[in-house]
Amino acid sequence: MSTIKDIAAEAGVSVMTVSNVIHNNHARVSPATAQRVREIMARHQYVPNMAARSLISKSSHIIAVLLPIWHGSAASMLLDPYTGQLVGYLEELLREKQYYVMVCSFDQVEQVLALQQTWQMDGMILVLPHEDAITRDLIQRTQAPLVVFDRHYEDLPMLDVCLNDRRGGYTATRYLLEKGHRKIGFAAPSIYESSVIQGRFQGYLEALAEYQLRERKDWLFDGAVHQEGGEAVAEALSHMQERPTAVVATEDLLACGILKGCQERGMQVPEDLSVIGFDDSMPARLITPQLTTIAQDIRQKAATGVQQLFQAMEDETYRNAHAVLDIRLVERQSVREPGNI
Amino acid sequence: MSTIKDIAAEAGVSVMTVSNVIHNNHARVSPATAQRVREIMARHQYVPNMAARSLISKSSHIIAVLLPIWHGSAASMLLDPYTGQLVGYLEELLREKQYYVMVCSFDQVEQVLALQQTWQMDGMILVLPHEDAITRDLIQRTQAPLVVFDRHYEDLPMLDVCLNDRRGGYTATRYLLEKGHRKIGFAAPSIYESSVIQGRFQGYLEALAEYQLRERKDWLFDGAVHQEGGEAVAEALSHMQERPTAVVATEDLLACGILKGCQERGMQVPEDLSVIGFDDSMPARLITPQLTTIAQDIRQKAATGVQQLFQAMEDETYRNAHAVLDIRLVERQSVREPGNI
DNA sequence: GCGTCTCATGATATCGGTTTCATCTGTTTT
């Protein structure tokens, strides 16, 4: 565990010369000296001390990946395959750029501000699968550049990377319409709370409107959470007088629950009901029938966010950027023409 | 962004007094002064600088969560729901103890050693879903305490938290035997490379032996990876003259693939084939029929690892501990008595 | 031959804390 002083002493030079070698300051040190110092550093397996470095530079080369604690356990956030995957890609991209990733769950803005200060974080990334009240506050009060995934506020300068949710909802619904469906339901965890789901819902309405259709209240399944919520939707469907021939579900897991619930109640998918999901997550290919779904490119999302972050770190005036990434339809087996067209 | 000096100046005391207040050194500062300093700190939202602190204390309060890069992308590691969940619980537990979590993917031991030094890491946790060659080397060369999940070397002093894989394999097989199965296959990504899978395989053999049975080479499905591997197993089964009535799969995803492959080839689970998986991961409850599986308590696993780590950080002589956590059988729908008993 | 300029290198202060040891005031002991 040698320090820059040890290296300097052994090389018979000052610490500044060693420092200049480390930073490849060719103009400030002769090639011969540089070579000699480099050899000694290699022999000692010298590694600079980040604490000393960040103390004077006021920058730690650490990026915080912030995970809001949602209804109790932080673990639930990384349990979510989407979050895990996103964080994995972020780590990969940041590591390439020689930045370090600190993963931090939190439930108060103050925690984040303190964290940023105590470590002199260079930047922060907020991973937000659900809506929450803290985000606006955090955006306004943070000192370091902050990139937010999946959330945008029109009235605030902010850096964010979102999906074209409107288009996602539209594409899913339009696809069903073109297959001949006219009775199309919509299932979501909470239609009016999350801007993501609102966007998808808007797209759904727009597509319906193009076919001179309007939503029917009894085909809107609000509060359908995860697999259990999907099964509840199936239960509700099974008791309906006039039931939709297709359902747009805003999450794959929800769609899977609907599939499973239907199968258990004697409704066949896609024969009796077509279902389309969102995210193309792992279960989508696992269930039978395989799920038709609206997919997103998580890696591209991560890359876009990292790009925004670095631009903001380099340029103090870059504090307002809004990336909208496109979605694509993945056709599988959970959608077909309605039976009695 | 005030420093300890600013606080000291405003309170009209020396930095040492402020430092003593921060550390609740009641013996070294009068209650009145302490109170006054505390108020000023609160007003300034003072937060100590970790770089300065770790520079002198040679400890950063950072714990590294190390993710070996496996065949390319690091993202794949956090994509794995097991890893994501484990990391989530680790973060939660470490945060409670005021430690910070740095997530680091790596593919060379040197990277890890450099990382540990450059940040003066207090401890490291290696999350290892697959076998790898680097681990032994890392265990032997690391300076900081290191806890390894799911891997144990008898001949090396090390801290690790493993599952009772032998018992898992035994329990799964024994369960099938008690249901009346006598023709039991075994499917795994690689039977002889991973100690985890070897353990499960040993358990499988032991259970068979108790019923005077031996394994049959053609019912050992080696190299079955993920869902695709499972489907390949189903394909192989469908062409068999004499096929097993049940299969033990060492991963849920693998079991799911077998289920799906069987369904597509006209074999019913559990009527024609019983399948038992491992891990009780999210897909287990998603598919139809729901998967009977050997479950583990990931939170307990994380807690045990953290406990080992902290004991090692406190006590330099604590460098050899081997925790073996138990498994439990989760009965669902993918196992029943064989048809023609 | 002397001033100027460049190149290579070094001395020193500094970042924001902690550690160690000193000091100062007032009280108790003898």
Next chain:
DNA sequence: AAAACAGATGAAACCGATATCATGAGACGC
């Protein structure tokens, strides 16, 4: 009243790097 002592506080060194400015040795111009 002098000495001893405890309690409260402070001065200064230090951790390992970087930034700023200084210095010394040759090369070059005139």
